[in-house]
Amino acid sequence: MDQKCAIAALGALAQETRLALFRLLVTCGPTGLPAGTIGERLGVPPSLLSFHLAQLAHAGLVTQRRSSRQLFYSAEYGAMNALLTYLTENCCGRDAVCAPVCNPAACCCTDATGKTAAA
Amino acid sequence: MDQKCAIAALGALAQETRLALFRLLVTCGPTGLPAGTIGERLGVPPSLLSFHLAQLAHAGLVTQRRSSRQLFYSAEYGAMNALLTYLTENCCGRDAVCAPVCNPAACCCTDATGKTAAA
DNA sequence: GAGGCAGTTCAAAAATTCTTGAACTAAGAG
DNA sequence: CTCTTAGTTCAAGAATTTTTGAACTGCCTC
Numbered sequence: 001m002d003q004k005c006a007i008a009a010l011g012a013l014a015q016e017t018r019l020a021l022f023r024l025l026v027t028c029g030p031t032g033l034p035a036g037t038i039g040e041r042l043g044v045p046p047s048l049l050s051f052h053l054a055q056l057a058h059a060g061l062v063t064q065r066r067s068s069r070q071l072f073y074s075a076e077y078g079a080m081n082a083l084l085t086y087l088t089e090n091c092c093g094r095d096a097v098c099a100p101v102c103n104p105a106a107c108c109c110t111d112a113t114g115k116t117a118a119a
Numbered sequence: 120m121d122q123k124c125a126i127a128a129l130g131a132l133a134q135e136t137r138l139a140l141f142r143l144l145v146t147c148g149p150t151g152l153p154a155g156t157i158g159e160r161l162g163v164p165p166s167l168l169s170f171h172l173a174q175l176a177h178a179g180l181v182t183q184r185r186s187s188r189q190l191f192y193s194a195e196y197g198a199m200n201a202l203l204t205y206l207t208e209n210c211c212g213r214d215a216v217c218a219p220v221c222n223p224a225a226c227c228c229t230d231a232t233g234k235t236a237a238a
Numbered sequence: 239g240a241g242g243c244a245g246t247t248c249a250a251a252a253a254t255t256c257t258t259g260a261a262c263t264a265a266g267a268g
Numbered sequence: 269c270t271c272t273t274a275g276t277t278c279a280a281g282a283a284t285t286t287t288t289g290a291a292c293t294g295c296c297t298c
Contacts, residue, residue, distance in 0.1 A: 007133055013206075014129035015286085019122060023209050035245060048287060050246050055285095069244050069295055084206055087132075087199070090142050134256085154275060167257060169276050174255095188265050188274050 001082040005060075006090075009083045012059035017044060018052045022061060025075040032065070032074025120201040124179075125209075128202045131178035136163060137171045141180060144194040151184070151193025 001009075013019050020042055025032055033041075039049045053073055056062040060079040065072045120128075132138050139161055144151060152160075158168045172192055175181040179198040184191045 003135075003138060007135060007138055010129050010133035010138075011285095014126055014133045016122075016126060017286090019126055019129075023122075026209060036243095039245095045288080046245060047247080047289075051286075054246090066294090071245065080206070084203060087203055087206075090145060130255095136256090155273095158275095164258080165275060166259075166277080170256075173276090185264090190275065 001086045006083060006086045008059040009061060009079065012056050012061055015052070015055075017042065017048075018056055021049075021052055022056060022075060025062060025073060026077075026080075028074065030074055032063075032072040034067075034070035034072050036070065038073065120205045125202060125205045127178040128180060128198065131175050131180055134171070134174075136161065136167075137175055140168075140171055141175060141194060144181060144192060145196075145199075147193065149193055151182075151191040153186075153189035153191050155189065157192065 013022060021038065021044075024038060024041060035046075035049060035053065038044075038053075039046055042049075044052070053062060053064075057064060057073075061076050062073050063076050065074070132141060140157065140163075143157065143160060154165075154168060154172065157163075157172075158165055161168075163171070172181060172183075176183060176192075180195050181192050182195050184193070
């Protein structure tokens with residue numbers, strides 16, 4: 001994954017509805033969910049849902065599959081992994097100056113360290 | 120990190136200039152770089168640079184420190200790790216249905232699987 | 239092949255984000 | 269105190285993204 005792709009994937013996930021959408025699909029495995037069901041669960045109107053799903057699909061994060069009258073959408077785990085790999089490689093300096101992902105440091109934006117976040 | 124914070128961090132990185140900015144800072148370690156130098160290296164005018172640095176800072180991804188007349192910015196590794204942790208936890212279903220990050224699968228957006236990406 | 243359900247596409251409006259340039263604050267040098 | 273360098277803030281405009289509603293396509297049932 002190159003920078004351009006990473007930006008597409010990051011941008012696709014950087015939106016409330018789409019992140020919720022993707023999270024929902026991730027929990028559904030490779031089978032995925034038909035658009036209608038997704039819309040119901042998330043309370044998103046059809047045309048808007050289509051728009052957001054298209055964005056995710058365009059970034060390669062979801063896949064579409066038709067089953068008679070329904071369109072099933074499912075998470076593309078490989079793309080997410082590619083994104084994580086990209087971020088991991090570009091987050092840690094070449095000398096692994098930051099802890100591995102598997103070692104959660106974390107907290108939240110405005111108080112990750114109590115420092116400058118909000119200032 | 121909660122969904123709101125994740126969106127802020129994702130959104131902060133989902134922009135060409137800011138991703139380049141962050142990548143540059145990551146390679147510079149905790150010392151960071153003064154704003155002027157960053158602007159020169161990336162060819163970004165001062166006021167725009169300030170704007171983007173503020174976005175990153177607001178998402179907790181960078182920290183500001185003054186050294187006499189210069190303002191040094193440095194990457195906040197903890198925030199990036201928090202984001203990676205969030206994505207990892209929300210990418211893999213509760214049953215770890217996708218491969219670990221450390222096991223790159225990857226390719227790029229439009230041809231991760233040769234399937235629906237661009238359609 | 240008429241009717242209807244599932245979902246998409248399209249165009250216009252609303253909201254947000256990015257860019258620019260001018261005016262401003264902070265800190266050191268003379 | 270005045271000047272200069274370093275960088276920020278602000279307001280306006282440009283560009284992009286999100287939302288809405290109406291019209292459309294694909295597929296099944298009768």
